[in-house]
Amino acid sequence: MHISEASNSSGSVSEFILLGFPSRREIQILLCVMFSLIYLLTFLGNAAIICAVWSSRKLHTPMYILLANFSFLEICYVSSDVPKMLANIISQTKSISYAGCLLQFYFFFSMCAAEGYFLSAMSFDRFLAICRPLHYPTIMTYQLCARLVVFCWAGGFLSILMPAVLMSRVPFCGPNVIDHFFCDLGPLLALSCAPVPKTTLTCATVSSLIIFITFLYILGSYTLVLRAVLRVPAGSGRNKAFSTCASHFLVVSLFYGSVMVMYVSPGSRSHPGTQKFVTLFYCMATPFFNPLIYSLRNKDMKDALKKVLCASEISKNTEK
Numbered sequence: 001m002h003i004s005e006a007s008n009s010s011g012s013v014s015e016f017i018l019l020g021f022p023s024r025r026e027i028q029i030l031l032c033v034m035f036s037l038i039y040l041l042t043f044l045g046n047a048a049i050i051c052a053v054w055s056s057r058k059l060h061t062p063m064y065i066l067l068a069n070f071s072f073l074e075i076c077y078v079s080s081d082v083p084k085m086l087a088n089i090i091s092q093t094k095s096i097s098y099a100g101c102l103l104q105f106y107f108f109f110s111m112c113a114a115e116g117y118f119l120s121a122m123s124f125d126r127f128l129a130i131c132r133p134l135h136y137p138t139i140m141t142y143q144l145c146a147r148l149v150v151f152c153w154a155g156g157f158l159s160i161l162m163p164a165v166l167m168s169r170v171p172f173c174g175p176n177v178i179d180h181f182f183c184d185l186g187p188l189l190a191l192s193c194a195p196v197p198k199t200t201l202t203c204a205t206v207s208s209l210i211i212f213i214t215f216l217y218i219l220g221s222y223t224l225v226l227r228a229v230l231r232v233p234a235g236s237g238r239n240k241a242f243s244t245c246a247s248h249f250l251v252v253s254l255f256y257g258s259v260m261v262m263y264v265s266p267g268s269r270s271h272p273g274t275q276k277f278v279t280l281f282y283c284m285a286t287p288f289f290n291p292l293i294y295s296l297r298n299k300d301m302k303d304a305l306k307k308v309l310c311a312s313e314i315s316k317n318t319e320k
Contacts, residue, residue, distance in 0.1 A: 013176040015095045016191075020088050020181040021276070032089040038288055039082050045291030046071035052304035059304055062145040063125050067294060069149050070118045074287040077111035080104060081182040081283060088181070098172070101183040106164040108182065108283070109207075112259070114156025116214035119252055121148045123221040126245055131228045163206050166199040180276060182283075215256050222249055247293050254289060258282035 021031055053059045053068040081104060088094040096104070125145075128136045163185075173193040180187045185203055189196065225245055262278045295301045 013098060013172045013174055015097050015176065016101050016183065017177045018085075018088050018094050018096055018181055018183075019177060019179045020085060020094060028089050032086055035082065035089070035284070036086055038284055039078060039086070042078050042284070042288045042291075043075055045295075046074045046287065048305055048308065049291055049294065049301070051308050052301060055308055056300075056304040058300060062140045062142070063122070063129070064301075065142075065145055066118065066122050066125060066149065069152070070115075070122065071291065073111060073114055073118060073153075074290055077108075077115060078284060078287045080107040080111055085181045096183065101188070102164065102168055105167060105183045105185070105188065106160055109163070109185070110157045110160045112156075113159045113210050114152050115255060116210055117152040117155050119248075119255065120214045120217050120221075121152055122248055123218045123225075123252075124148075126248060127221040127225055130225050130245070159206060159210060163199075163203045166196075166202055170196050170199055181280070184275075184279060186275070211256070211259060215252075215260075218252055218256075222252075250293050251286070251290055254286045255282060258286065 021028065023031075049071040050068045053064045084096060084104065088096075125140060128140050132139065167188065170189070170192045171194050172191055176191065178187045178191065189200055222245060229242055229245065258278055258281045262275065262282065295305055
């Protein structure tokens, strides 16, 4: 591996080396196969949800429109770093260009922020449906749903714009080795050849605000939802409400649990092995489990997925 010290006249590096998972060649090949399979299943699972919502008129409701957008976000989210990680596992150079590293940082954390916003929007939808059922059709209109979708996407990219601009001004003059599998915030700042307190403070403030504001909002929404559900007499309506909200809250727990361990827990960044494992969990495991959680616990989604699979089988047989 080539480690560049000063690659141009300004003294900044032109590429970074992503160490990833240093191990024997056989283990690296095994990791590549395993991660490739998880990535493929994640892609197919989330794409199946999008196809199910698109093809079933019964699912053309705000809840499922938000879910379809969330599934598309998960595909983009896992694609922002995993393909490069897979390429680097089997590569000898394991390099990423300076511009590519900054773009990866920006897109990954923009998707991460957008995920928090979408989870908040989905909790707002469930709060209205369960706590304000009579007002739900007049409040959660398709126009409001469209605005929420636009806000979540635009909010994610705009929230990380300032940290990304500040990161582009951080001086890197060598070494250029990142002990991680993608361009994460902490390892990048550790390579700065001069103190950058403004950038560090801004990035920490932005990430903390996004994490805590969205998490507290979601927690408050589901607290009110739980109180409302417990007042409903035992029966199918109560069980369906519990099932839907349990699916949402399980996804929230997976995402925020790992993110908080990574970016809020003190000392989590001082252990590279732990850092890689936790980051790998929230960038691969949560998008992988989301389709399973939403489809297995939702009867309407299961029925729509069965229709999509049946339609695809009929299409194959017709072609033959």
